[in-house]
Amino acid sequence: MIKIRVPATTANLGPGFDCLGLALKLYLNLEIEEIEEGLDVEYRGEGAEKFSAKKKEDTLTWKSINLVLKRAHKDIHKKGLKIRVFNEIPIARGLGSSASAIIGGIVGAARFYKVDLTNQEMLELALTLEGHMDNITPALIGGLTLAYKTDQEEIKWTRIKTPLDLRVVVAIPEFTLNTKEMRKALPQKVTLSEAVFNLNRSALLVNALQNSDWEVLAEAMEDRLHQPYRAPFIPGIEDMFSKIKKTGLAGVALSGSGPSVVSLTKKGREETIGKIMKDAFLNAGITCRILVLEVDLDGTKTVYSI
Numbered sequence: 001m002i003k004i005r006v007p008a009t010t011a012n013l014g015p016g017f018d019c020l021g022l023a024l025k026l027y028l029n030l031e032i033e034e035i036e037e038g039l040d041v042e043y044r045g046e047g048a049e050k051f052s053a054k055k056k057e058d059t060l061t062w063k064s065i066n067l068v069l070k071r072a073h074k075d076i077h078k079k080g081l082k083i084r085v086f087n088e089i090p091i092a093r094g095l096g097s098s099a100s101a102i103i104g105g106i107v108g109a110a111r112f113y114k115v116d117l118t119n120q121e122m123l124e125l126a127l128t129l130e131g132h133m134d135n136i137t138p139a140l141i142g143g144l145t146l147a148y149k150t151d152q153e154e155i156k157w158t159r160i161k162t163p164l165d166l167r168v169v170v171a172i173p174e175f176t177l178n179t180k181e182m183r184k185a186l187p188q189k190v191t192l193s194e195a196v197f198n199l200n201r202s203a204l205l206v207n208a209l210q211n212s213d214w215e216v217l218a219e220a221m222e223d224r225l226h227q228p229y230r231a232p233f234i235p236g237i238e239d240m241f242s243k244i245k246k247t248g249l250a251g252v253a254l255s256g257s258g259p260s261v262v263s264l265t266k267k268g269r270e271e272t273i274g275k276i277m278k279d280a281f282l283n284a285g286i287t288c289r290i291l292v293l294e295v296d297l298d299g300t301k302t303v304y305s306i
Contacts, residue, residue: 009096014221047091064105094256142299182257221251236284
């Protein structure tokens with residue numbers, strides 16, 4: 001048996017559209033165990049009803065395990081497999097639930113079957129099921145990551161230092177958005193001024209986090225590439241962004257394509273920011289959960305193996 005823990009992620013971080021992602025201390029826990037025959041998938045926690053209704057072979061976790069089995073020329077039918085998932089990550093809320101399921105399956109299968117895969121190879125496998133590098137990379141590596149592709153289409157990444165007293169306040173509204181539909185809301189072209197705006201904000205954000213420059217986070221998290229086009233689908237978000245920016249205490253952004261919202265702030269400011277986020281959603285008739293999370297620096301981790 002092997003037990004794997006995979007963190008949630010927040011991606012498209014502020015101006016870092018499709019490249020910056022941050023791992024959070026909220027987890028998908030996966031167990032893989034050999035049984036005599038068949039495939040037994042047990043799903044608990046967030047999204048349990050949705051995934052329990054699916055065919056076992058259609059779950060992302062099994063699909064990702066199967067990718068590793070095929071690569072290693074292993075045959076599950078010689079022995080059965082029991083997969084247990086306990087998930088803490090809200091589904092379809094922009095917190096990387098799909099990425100965690102895929103990375104968990106790939107890493108779990110690789111370690112369970114002793115298949116020697118590098119991080120590069122695991123990310124490439126994951127990318128065939130999850131097209132967003134900014135989600136899968138921090139889920140595997142941990143921390144704040146900048147992911148990109150070379151001219152040869154190879155995935156590369158670097159990890160960026162974050163302050164130890166960084167806290168991520170997450171507002172999770174009680175409705176979902178479809179990532180593919182939210183992608184359709186984006187324009188195919190942007191103006192030069194919008195591109196330059198995001199370039200300088202991205203550099204400012206990385207510099208602010210590396211140097212614990214809390215005072216510029218509000219400006220450093222601004223974006224003009226995707227958030228203005230997705231905001232109309234999320235009631236209360238414009239009021240929320242405006243009020244948080246005025247405090248100067250935090251940077252705020254959509255998490256992934258939404259509808260969850262994340263604020264990056266210094267430890268001790270979480271309660272103030274969380275209240276603004278909750279009230280903004282409530283004023284728009286939306287209830288939400290508020291979580292205060294730390295950055296996960298471990299990435300995907302084996303917590304038990306025999």
